[in-house]
Amino acid sequence: xxxxxxxxxxxxxxxxxxxxxxxxxxxxxxxxxxxxxxxxxxxxxxxxxxxxxxxxxxxxxxxxxxxxxxxxxxxxxxxxxxxxxxxxxxxxxxxxxxxxxxxxxxxxxxxxxxxxxxxxxxxxxxxxxxxxxxxxxxxxxxxxxxxxxxxxxxxxxxxxxxxxxxxxxxxxxxxxxxxxxxxxxxxxxxxxxxxxxxxxxxxxxxxxxxxxxxxxxxxxxxxxxxxxxxxxxxxxxxxxxxxxxxxxxxxxxxxxxxxxxxxxxxxxxxxxxxxxxxxxxxxxxxxxxxxxxxxxxxx
Amino acid sequence: xxxxxxxxxxxxxxxxxxxxxxxxxxxxxxxxxxxxxxxxxxxxxxxxxxxxxxxxxxxxxxxxxxxxxxxxxxxxxxxxxxxxxxxxxxxxxxxxxxxxxxxxxxxxxxxxxxxxxxxxxxxxxxxxxxxxxxxxxxxxxxxxxxxxxxxxxxxxxxxxxxxxxxxxxxxxxxxxxxxxxxxxxxxxxxxxxxxxxxxxxxxxxxxxxxxxxxxxxxxxxxxxxxxxxxxxxxxxxxxxxxxxxxxxxxxxxxxxxxxxxxxxxxxxxxxxxxxxxxxxxxxxxxxxxxxxxxxxxxxxxxxxxxxxxxxxxxxxxxxxxxxxxxxxxxxxxxxxxxxxxxxxxxxxxxxxxxxxxxxxxxxxxxxxxxxxxxxxxxxxxxxxxx
Numbered sequence: 094x095x096x097x098x099x100x101x102x103x104x105x106x107x108x109x110x111x112x113x114x115x116x117x118x119x120x121x122x123x124x125x126x127x128x129x130x131x132x133x134x135x136x137x138x139x140x141x142x143x144x145x146x147x148x149x150x151x152x153x154x155x156x157x158x159x160x161x162x163x164x165x166x167x168x169x170x171x172x173x174x175x176x177x178x179x180x181x182x183x184x185x186x187x188x189x190x191x192x193x194x195x196x197x198x199x200x201x202x203x204x205x206x207x208x209x210x211x212x213x214x215x216x217x218x219x220x221x222x223x224x225x226x227x228x229x230x231x232x233x234x235x236x237x238x239x240x241x242x243x244x245x246x247x248x249x250x251x252x253x254x255x256x257x258x259x260x261x262x263x264x265x266x267x268x269x270x271x272x273x274x275x276x277x278x279x280x281x282x283x284x285x286x287x288x289x290x291x292x293x294x295x296x297x298x299x300x301x302x303x304x305x306x307x308x309x310x311x312x313x314x315x316x317x318x319x320x321x322x323x324x325x326x327x328x329x330x331x332x333x334x335x336x337x338x339x340x341x342x343x344x345x346x347x348x349x350x351x352x353x354x355x356x357x358x359x360x361x362x363x364x365x366x367x368x369x370x371x372x373x374x375x376x377x378x379x380x381x382x383x384x385x386x387x388x389x390x391x392x
Numbered sequence: 393x394x395x396x397x398x399x400x401x402x403x404x405x406x407x408x409x410x411x412x413x414x415x416x417x418x419x420x421x422x423x424x425x426x427x428x429x430x431x432x433x434x435x436x437x438x439x440x441x442x443x444x445x446x447x448x449x450x451x452x453x454x455x456x457x458x459x460x461x462x463x464x465x466x467x468x469x470x471x472x473x474x475x476x477x478x479x480x481x482x483x484x485x486x487x488x489x490x491x492x493x494x495x496x497x498x499x500x501x502x503x504x505x506x507x508x509x510x511x512x513x514x515x516x517x518x519x520x521x522x523x524x525x526x527x528x529x530x531x532x533x534x535x536x537x538x539x540x541x542x543x544x545x546x547x548x549x550x551x552x553x554x555x556x557x558x559x560x561x562x563x564x565x566x567x568x569x570x571x572x573x574x575x576x577x578x579x580x581x582x583x584x585x586x587x588x589x590x591x592x593x594x595x596x597x598x599x600x601x602x603x604x605x606x607x608x609x610x611x612x613x614x615x616x617x618x619x620x621x622x623x624x625x626x627x628x629x630x631x632x633x634x635x636x637x638x639x640x641x642x643x644x645x646x647x648x649x650x651x652x653x654x655x656x657x658x659x660x661x662x663x664x665x666x667x668x669x670x671x672x673x674x675x676x677x678x679x680x681x682x683x684x685x686x687x688x689x690x691x692x693x694x695x696x697x698x699x700x701x702x703x704x705x706x707x708x709x710x711x712x713x714x715x716x717x718x719x720x721x722x723x724x725x726x727x728x729x730x731x732x733x734x735x736x737x738x739x740x741x742x743x744x745x746x747x748x749x750x751x752x753x754x755x756x757x758x759x760x761x762x763x764x765x766x767x768x769x770x771x772x773x774x775x776x777x778x
Contacts, residue, residue: 194606196576199535202503234705249651254703277500304651307500330654333661371659373760
């Protein structure tokens with residue numbers, strides 16, 4: 094098992110005819126992901142190295158039955174592509190696109206909730222999801238990860254690679270690595286992914302990597318205390334970041350502690366979650382806890 | 393993207409919010425002419441992106457041209473907590489009976505817009521929010537439907553607005569929501585929202601933040617914000633599409649991905665150093681972009697040592713190495729560099745650097761080692777008086 098992407102994944106990619114879109118879609122296929130199609134309006138009937146391209150998500154669905162969509166289109170078209178994929182019946186949508194307007198993200202989040210409650214959106218502005226040895230959807234450099242029992246959920250891409258690589262070097266692998274993205278309105282939160290890792294038999298320990306801003310880490314702390322029995326190790330980036338050029342008082346009124354790294358680390362530690370001060374320390378704690386819980390490291 | 397008061401008020405007026413007549417000026421002479429046009433008495437207001445302007449002497453009432461001349465002369469060029477006043481807003485003075493507070497913002501936690509209203513307006517709103525939160529009405533709006541007139545009226549009533557201005561407050565809230573919605577704002581705040589003795593409801597101040605990612609929908613808003621007070625290096629970075637924030641320390645930092653760069657700042661600080669900047673070279677940086685980034689970092693004279701911390705995903709380490717070698721060829725930096733390359737094509741990148749034998753470039757194999765090394769080198773350079 095793993096979470097979200099695995100051997101049953103049937104992937105279609107919006108923006109597959111673009112330079113980045115085709116590069117990463119084909120990379121995902123080389124890794125073993127079942128890439129069934131692509132969507133680019135106006136380019137239906139073409140193919141990208143044998144992958145059929147369709148004009149719309151409805152056409153792609155009819156011909157190839159994808160269960161997973163990857164969104165790689167420019168920011169101004171991304172919201173509509175996500176909603177179109179959901180309307181066509183795709184159950185998992187992974188949006189890599191960076192720079193989508195916040196109001197579009199808000200519209201997507203609330204429309205999915207109202208009209209397509211069964212559809213899960215991960216991202217936008219995320220590196221995607223990798224289940225080592227099974228499937229990769231997105232831009233995570235898969236060669237640094239091996240299959241194993243650590244579940245990783247992170248707001249940042251490169252930081253995930255840093256932590257995952259240190260765990261791999263210590264001889265441990267990952268069940269899945271899920272990048273939820275750092276945008277103001279992400280489709281999936283830490284809580285959503287923690288729930289999946291808690292239910293996943295393969296996952297024995299969860300690494301949560303957060304950063305300053307918002308209150309997703311505080312909400313994760315509450316959820317861990319109530320519903321997660323597996324060990325969780327956390328990392329928060331941004332202790333030395335200067336306070337953002339905050340304008341007016343409204344932001345401070347809402348976030349209270351203003352989403353600082355110190356406040357987030359305190360919230361997690363108050364619920365018994367161990368917080369590493371550097372990516373290296375996170376990996377060390379994770380390895381130490383895994384060593385204590387299982388007799389032999391899983392590679 | 394944060395707007396100056398007068399820019400926010402222009403957006404307010406565009407959506408039907410009542411604001412006083414005024415003019416933005418950049419000289420004493422213009423201020424005197426503008427004051428005649430808007431009519432005395434006027435308020436001379438410093439246009440800077442920082443609160444507490446009044447307390448710093450940046451807001452003054454003028455009853456005649458002599459007073460306008462005196463105040464404008466004193467306020468122009470004033471340093472308000474690091475923000476130099478380059479612009480004034482000359483506004484017809486309003487009589488104030490009552491001060492309210494109103495704002496609309498994106499509530500990231502609820503994933504909906506939030507309207508906040510209070511009859512306790514004025515400068516101390518943050519304190520009121522903390523000490524007596526019951527004096528603030530918070531109302532989440534269904535973003536797919538928008539704020540209805542009926543909802544707005546209920547907010548005015550729940551917040552305890554005076555009976556005779558409830559309708560006026562509701563109109564103002566609907567207009568403020570429209571500003572937030574139609575202009576792709578992340579924050580639209582009025583403090584104070586005043587009631588005049590004639591029982592008119594008016595925005596006396598404006599704080600608006602626009603979403604930079606949505607500017608393609610608003611070409612007319614492209615040139616707003618306080619460009620004169622931008623740090624010159626930050627402005628150049630923005631033009632080049634690089635995320636750069638200037639900090640107070642002496643260790644230049646380059647990394648890829650915001651999370652990893654933030655983490656790098658933390659690890660350097662834990663090693664006893666002080667970062668001079670945040671610089672996210674972004675995904676897929678090529679040699680040219682890396683060279684530009686080195687130039688940005690070294691444009692800050694305080695930098696005594698530089699740390700490159702790269703974990704390549706989309707970014708290829710050999711491209712980063714090529715960029716660094718090209719930069720050394722042209723700039724010949726006087727300060728030491730510590731380079732840590734991991735990830736995609738890391739072996740090629742490290743080999744390129746080794747073969748180039750760049751003067752004063754040290755390699756490190758882990759992030760922690762790199763941080764310790766750069767802190768040590770910065771201390772040596774600082775000590776040598778470089």
